[in-house]
Amino acid sequence: MNASPTARACTVRIASPLRSYTGGAAKVAADGATLAEVLADLDRRFPGIRFRMIDEQDAIRPHIRLYVETREVKSLSEAVGARETVHVICALSGG
């Protein structure tokens, strides 16, 4: 972890295509009660990372999947509990 967790912190597992933003870290801390807040905090800590996952209309990009624990999340308003883990998955196929 390269960011200090707080009481509201969750853990975000970062897929390898996004680790250039986290200094190579596969697991980082972020604050927020919803996925939108977690991603906003993540972007504050690692500028630019959010737009690579979420487009300007707040849609999750086609080859990105987000999970809170084992729940796949389609809406950024999804609640994220303290100490829960957000998984960022990059799904790519073909050459």
Place this chain on the structure above:
Amino acid sequence: MGETLWVGTRKGAFALRPDARRRQWRLAGPQFLGHIIHHIVQDPREPNVLLMAAKTGHLGPTVYRSTDRGRSWREAAQPPQFRRAAEGETALAVQRVFWLTPGHASESATWYAGTSPAGLFRSADGGERWEPVAGFNDHPMRAKWAAFGTPDGPFLHSILVDPRDPRHLYIAISVGGVFESLDGGQEWAPLNEGCAADFLPDPNAAFGHDPHCLVQHPLAPDRLYQQNHCGIYRLDRPARRWARIGTAMPKKIGDIGFPIVVHPEDAETAWVLPMDGQTVWPRTSIAGRPAVYRTQDGGRSWRRLDRGLPERRAWLTVLRQAMCTDRRERPGVYFGTTGGEVWAGASGGERWHLIVQHLPEIYSVTYAV
């Protein structure tokens, strides 16, 4: 540092630098291995600066900037993105940054970007923060002008800034046509008269054409050339009607292709790379025999330049950003193929040689000095 050919590929950025006799080209890179690189463009106002349009298969589109001639790169703080859609509006999201153009010489930090879906963006700070050009992106006709795209998506490309007037802009949309603004991008009008659009029900449609590549001569800015889906054209402003100069091409070759490039000094000289546009549009070299064609009289006649290129059984495809010239008195001409080869044509394309092979699919070849 001397000359560089920047090669943007589906899997990263490469650079080619010649030795003093231009016999050998040293390959550097890849940088950004695995990233999709659509365009790498040097800033003629500040030659240490380069911009690169990039994305990956997973991740959203962005722009990288180098201030040290491509040794290191930093991502834009705010890449091109459409404004937030209002309730009930069609929500547009940039899928690719496809094209980059430096702004006018008098606007030292201005850049333009063209995207898929068709959007126009401007940066006033050298490519760090990008804003939508509302005059185009929110134009009431935009959805009709850019109603459909290519199999790889709709593209806004060939952004041209008149060297005499920063407010005079041209853009091209595949598919949609050529458009012109006289007021810095606030208002736009189609500029497609005379261009064929064989695929449209109305042969005289004002828009809906498919310009593949549009170029403006830097020293004679009233001279425009266009390689269109339906032919090669020339326009001498202030005229508004394009003349089909591709009719002077040999009938067996036709006048279909992606790129067109102009001589850096002579407005009468341009090069095209014809491709097979028959039946299902193979978009490969005609009959498996690659050739560049050059005009030196503004399109009245064309000469085949194929010495050194494969004589047969070579089905090359060359995309619209993948051909350029250098700035020598008798310019070298360069093109990159989707099969990962870069060819150099010395003395205006009189003699070709392969300078690198086995690269990933090439999207762009640009010259920097």
